Amino acid sequence: MSEVNEPAAWRGEFAGLLDEDVGKVNGYSYSYSAADGGTPAAVVEESGDWRFQVAEFAKGAAEMSVEFGKGVRDVVKQSVLREDSVIVRKFKGPCLKIMGKLRFLNEYLPEDRDPVHAWTVIACVWVVALAALIVNITETTTPLVKKMKVHPTSASLILLPDGRRLAYQVQGVPADQARYSMIVPHSFLSSRLAGIPGLKGSLLQEFGIRLVTYDLPGFGESDPHPDRDLESSALDMLHLSYSVNITDKFWVVGYSEGSKHAWAALRYIPDRLAGAIMVAPMVNPYEPKLTKEERRRIWGTWTVKKKLMYFLARKCPKLLTYFYRRTFLSGNHGVIDTWHYLSLGKWDRALVKDRIFEDFWQRDVEESVRQGNAKPFVEEAALQVSNWGFSIADLKVQNKHNGNGILALLKSVYSPSEKRLSGFLGPIHIWQGAEDTVVPPAMSEFVRRVLPDVMLHKLPYEGHFTYFYFCDECHRQMFRIVYGDPQGPLVPKEDQPPIEDDDEGENNQVIFSDTAADNDNISTLA
Numbered sequence: 001m002s003e004v005n006e007p008a009a010w011r012g013e014f015a016g017l018l019d020e021d022v023g024k025v026n027g028y029s030y031s032y033s034a035a036d037g038g039t040p041a042a043v044v045e046e047s048g049d050w051r052f053q054v055a056e057f058a059k060g061a062a063e064m065s066v067e068f069g070k071g072v073r074d075v076v077k078q079s080v081l082r083e084d085s086v087i088v089r090k091f092k093g094p095c096l097k098i099m100g101k102l103r104f105l106n107e108y109l110p111e112d113r114d115p116v117h118a119w120t121v122i123a124c125v126w127v128v129a130l131a132a133l134i135v136n137i138t139e140t141t142t143p144l145v146k147k148m149k150v151h152p153t154s155a156s157l158i159l160l161p162d163g164r165r166l167a168y169q170v171q172g173v174p175a176d177q178a179r180y181s182m183i184v185p186h187s188f189l190s191s192r193l194a195g196i197p198g199l200k201g202s203l204l205q206e207f208g209i210r211l212v213t214y215d216l217p218g219f220g221e222s223d224p225h226p227d228r229d230l231e232s233s234a235l236d237m238l239h240l241s242y243s244v245n246i247t248d249k250f251w252v253v254g255y256s257e258g259s260k261h262a263w264a265a266l267r268y269i270p271d272r273l274a275g276a277i278m279v280a281p282m283v284n285p286y287e288p289k290l291t292k293e294e295r296r297r298i299w300g301t302w303t304v305k306k307k308l309m310y311f312l313a314r315k316c317p318k319l320l321t322y323f324y325r326r327t328f329l330s331g332n333h334g335v336i337d338t339w340h341y342l343s344l345g346k347w348d349r350a351l352v353k354d355r356i357f358e359d360f361w362q363r364d365v366e367e368s369v370r371q372g373n374a375k376p377f378v379e380e381a382a383l384q385v386s387n388w389g390f391s392i393a394d395l396k397v398q399n400k401h402n403g404n405g406i407l408a409l410l411k412s413v414y415s416p417s418e419k420r421l422s423g424f425l426g427p428i429h430i431w432q433g434a435e436d437t438v439v440p441p442a443m444s445e446f447v448r449r450v451l452p453d454v455m456l457h458k459l460p461y462e463g464h465f466t467y468f469y470f471c472d473e474c475h476r477q478m479f480r481i482v483y484g485d486p487q488g489p490l491v492p493k494e495d496q497p498p499i500e501d502d503d504e505g506e507n508n509q510v511i512f513s514d515t516a517a518d519n520d521n522i523s524t525l526a
Contacts, residue, residue: 179208198470218376433462
């Protein structure tokens, strides 16, 4: 029994030799446990200080890194820097020659310094200094966020038959001197201030043009429309033309996504239009008459985010509010290609960086989001990709017969005088940049395929913005192609003296009645 208990007695003596305070070394404590039948035990307890654990881990990692570096050095010496290695045979001779030529630089070193060690330190310092210079040259500061401003109201207003107010702006010659009248519906994230950007008033005077721009419902200073569609958009344009005293037919101008309102005017109010001017016109990317190849060329040009925006606008437009609140409705200015999810070409990228373009675009955006309501923008995006209620192919000029069936067809064949033409009969001019990545050229080619009478003007080295924004020569070229040589404004007619005859009273009574009727119509529209 004495032999069996001898180890336990020895452990007891050893535990007694350890003082309680002496046993606590480097975070470990030695304690005696009576539960083991009087057997002492060395229990390792974890220190409560976590920094000790981190320091030990860092020491271990540093030691491992040093050992790893030594191993790599040995491997390089044994395999790469051997006398018979390929690298040494090829580069040893040239390196020795270069070092021999540069040996004179050692004279500038202190005599007590090893040249190899000194030049190694100099090379490392040079590399660090060069890296610091590169970091300083590279622009790392984030640009200052520019807040949007709320400007005083400046638009003229008309009262539509449904009680809504429509804001508009007029440029050019007065109504009684206008040789040509143009109405411009703006594109997405724009306003009446856009019109034809950079268009000079002298050019409008030279051609005798009266240019009318207006805010779409919910944009700028115009009231929102509760049930907006493309037909109501065309009717708004019709009421606007009467309210601003456009008595003759007018030209409609469509640019980019604003072209859908121009297409709607050609479809629903063709009798009031003299023609259409389209620049990079947008069509419905889900148009059923698009061929498979045309769809591939259109959708293949856009970014993934742009495709996602169109998908959401078609399937779940309410989700667009989240994206709009984070971009142009956030109250801060941003970059045009980021907000529109665009991948611009090199010509457009150069233009949008210009200070004149940036100032103009920011002011236009500020006016567009004046009301701070996301619903009009969601409606505008949904209109672009939803069912328009018509196809662009419906604007094609073709014979329209009265009635259906074989009898009506035979009657139209033998009675040509009763034939009528359907579609839009006026001229349609389209200008399309070959390097446009916002509205792919395939869209204009589709329009020309379904509307053979369209006059398509291809622009080889133009993008989406370069031909329409701030280009005096481009604007003059467009007007000359559409209107011919400039003839200036019309000469207002002078008031003729009244003619005295027997029917003077009767004639005056008839004229007064017509004038009163016209005034009643205008007041109703106003």
